[in-house]
Amino acid sequence: MTFELTILGCSSAIPVKGRFLTSQILNIREGFFLIDCGEGTQYRMLDYKIPKSKIENIFISHLHGDHIYGLPGLISSYNLNNRVKPLSIFGPIGLVPFLENALEYSYNHLGFDLNIITVDHNKYSVVFEDDNVKISAFPLKHRIPTVGYKFEEKSRLKNIKPEKISEYNLDYNQIRSAKYGNDVVLKSGEILKNSEVTLPPKHLRSYAYCSDTVYSESYIQYIKNVDLLYHESTYMSNMQEKAKLRGHSTTIDAANIAKKANAGKLILGHYSSRYHDLDPLLQEARSIFKNTELGLDGQNYNIELIENE
Ligand SMILES: [Zn+2]
Numbered sequence: 001m002t003f004e005l006t007i008l009g010c011s012s013a014i015p016v017k018g019r020f021l022t023s024q025i026l027n028i029r030e031g032f033f034l035i036d037c038g039e040g041t042q043y044r045m046l047d048y049k050i051p052k053s054k055i056e057n058i059f060i061s062h063l064h065g066d067h068i069y070g071l072p073g074l075i076s077s078y079n080l081n082n083r084v085k086p087l088s089i090f091g092p093i094g095l096v097p098f099l100e101n102a103l104e105y106s107y108n109h110l111g112f113d114l115n116i117i118t119v120d121h122n123k124y125s126v127v128f129e130d131d132n133v134k135i136s137a138f139p140l141k142h143r144i145p146t147v148g149y150k151f152e153e154k155s156r157l158k159n160i161k162p163e164k165i166s167e168y169n170l171d172y173n174q175i176r177s178a179k180y181g182n183d184v185v186l187k188s189g190e191i192l193k194n195s196e197v198t199l200p201p202k203h204l205r206s207y208a209y210c211s212d213t214v215y216s217e218s219y220i221q222y223i224k225n226v227d228l229l230y231h232e233s234t235y236m237s238n239m240q241e242k243a244k245l246r247g248h249s250t251t252i253d254a255a256n257i258a259k260k261a262n263a264g265k266l267i268l269g270h271y272s273s274r275y276h277d278l279d280p281l282l283q284e285a286r287s288i289f290k291n292t293e294l295g296l297d298g299q300n301y302n303i304e305l306i307e308n309e
């Protein structure tokens with residue numbers, strides 16, 4: 001029951017040695033979701049053995065080049081690899097003409113369906129849902145229309161306490177009904193509460209992606225209590241003025257958001273190329289929010305499945 005984030009690129013604006021531009025892969029129960037697609041994303045997928053063909057949905061935060069210039073190349077490669085599975089790409093206004101023009105003027109004729117879905121950057125909305133996950137977009141505050149994304153694991157069928165099956169001699173239909181959350185009606189007419197025959201639900205895991213954005217408490221409501229929060233931290237706190245001007249956050253901003261959102265863990269990223277040593281950024285964030293880690297190319301961040309008491 002995997003729930004794992006892999007950073008493909010952690011740099012902002014321009015790549016630096018060892019740090020590619022922004023892109024991430026989230027694996028939820030073997031469903032692979034690509035988040036942003038900076039230049040070089042395909043190379044990082046090769047480096048980190050990401051099963052590229054399994055990606056069916058891509059989520060773009062905004063149209064700055066460091067988040068989307070990898071898209072035309074990736075789409076072109078899928079076409080050359082004879083992809084037939086449809087591909088959906090979600091992102092704010094402008095994504096449709098950007099991709100249509102890139103494909104048209106590079107004479108790409110796709111052999112698969114490409115669905116480009118424009119996400120409203122002014123309000124919260126659920127943009128994708130299947131049996132395993134619900135994905136929502138919410139407004140961030142950057143220089144151009146930008147959204148963050150939240151990925152929430154969905155509940156599975158309940159597990160039955162094995163001893164209750166023999167104790168009450170439950171048949172197939174009674175077990176099935178209980179798995180869906182119903183109370184059990186015994187042959188005697190007696191009703192057993194669902195909670196008596198089923199195990200407590202598992203903790204449902206969640207991940208939120210916030211890049212790029214200036215510090216704002218407006219989006220905390222959408223990321224409350226997430227297990228894992230990625231928040232951009234382009235600058236250290238002595239660059240606060242520049243961060244504000246450029247629509248970016250500092251390490252302290254990211255840590256304060258994580259604290260106020262009651263996140264389980266904070267992953268930093270989108271570092272300015274001015275920083276060679278990232279440890280001072282980590283230490284600064286940890287002074288506010290202890291459970292912080294650097295997001296680095298090739299690193300995996302697992303959220304374990306926890307059984308509730
Ligand atoms: Zn950026």
Ligand SMILES: [Zn+2]
Pocket residue numbers: 062064142212
């Ligand atoms: Zn940006």
